[in-house]
Amino acid sequence: MAQKKAQERIAILGDIHANLEAFQAVLAAAKERGVTQYVCIGDLVGYNANPKECLDMLRALKPIGVVMGNHDEYVGANHDLSGFNPVAQLAVKWTRERLSMDDRKWLTSLPYQKEIFRFGTGMPPFCIVHGTLDNPGMWGYIFTRLNAMASMEYQGNDNLCFCGHTHVPMYFIKDDLDTKAFYFPFEKPLKLEMNQKYLFNVGSVGQPRDGDPRAAFTIYIPDDETVELIRVPYDIKKTQEKIVAAGLPPRLADRLAEGR
Numbered sequence: 029m030a031q032k033k034a035q036e037r038i039a040i041l042g043d044i045h046a047n048l049e050a051f052q053a054v055l056a057a058a059k060e061r062g063v064t065q066y067v068c069i070g071d072l073v074g075y076n077a078n079p080k081e082c083l084d085m086l087r088a089l090k091p092i093g094v095v096m097g098n099h100d101e102y103v104g105a106n107h108d109l110s111g112f113n114p115v116a117q118l119a120v121k122w123t124r125e126r127l128s129m130d131d132r133k134w135l136t137s138l139p140y141q142k143e144i145f146r147f148g149t150g151m152p153p154f155c156i157v158h159g160t161l162d163n164p165g166m167w168g169y170i171f172t173r174l175n176a177m178a179s180m181e182y183q184g185n186d187n188l189c190f191c192g193h194t195h196v197p198m199y200f201i202k203d204d205l206d207t208k209a210f211y212f213p214f215e216k217p218l219k220l221e222m223n224q225k226y227l228f229n230v231g232s233v234g235q236p237r238d239g240d241p242r243a244a245f246t247i248y249i250p251d252d253e254t255v256e257l258i259r260v261p262y263d264i265k266k267t268q269e270k271i272v273a274a275g276l277p278p279r280l281a282d283r284l285a286e287g288r
């Protein structure tokens with residue numbers, strides 16, 4: 029008798045930023061929800077105190093797609109940091125010292141954008157990028173519908189794209205007439221209409237900035253054509269204590285409790 033194939037459930041994780049406690053809580057929530065595949069839209073490192081652990085944990089998940097974030101690039105390469113604010117600069121330098129050359133090379137080997145095909149599933153491909161598709165290496169932000177319109181011009185035939193970088197979960201819909209911006213409803217799956225194009229910002233696992241300090245990630249279920257934002261409480265106090273003990277700027281600890 030043919031066995032029924034498990035439904036594919038893809039967790040899209042972004043802006044983990046070396047926050048081990050948030051990452052662990054997100055993985056437990058993903059497991060509980062029957063996630064079968066993982067995708068990461070970049071910024072694995074930077075800001076928080078467990079870059080090596082988060083890197084190893086992500087790789088152990090054997091994700092079907094990972095793209096580079098600006099922090100991954102700056103930590104991985106030896107770029108000049110004058111474009112970063114002083115707090116981010118300090119965090120990048122601190123992180124570089126905690127990773128091996130191989131880890132740093134792995135970070136810089138990541139692509140800026142990726143189209144993900146699931147051969148044999150009959151599911152359409154989708155794309156991932158950290159910042160914007162119109163110029164991924166420039167690290168622009170998508171906050172407005174105008175920003176989204178510029179990026180979605182480059183979505184090609186993919187009806188679906190996932191991004192991060194702002195740490196604010198949002199989504200944009202483009203049809204023949206218009207592009208509209210929406211805030212993501214919480215724990216209410218959004219049904220995708222196949223005659224529209226979507227761009228989802230999946231929120232941040234490790235440093236949310238939408239005023240909700242809980243970790244955020246998104247689950248995409250291709251069979252149901254749904255995308256859902258999940259929020260997960262985690263041990264913020266423990267993460268904060270590690271940041272302070274590591275000698276990282278205290279502002280990085282404070283902001284976690286504020287979700288800013």
Ligand SMILES: [Fe+2]
Nearest residue numbers: 043071097193
């Ligand atoms: Fe980020």
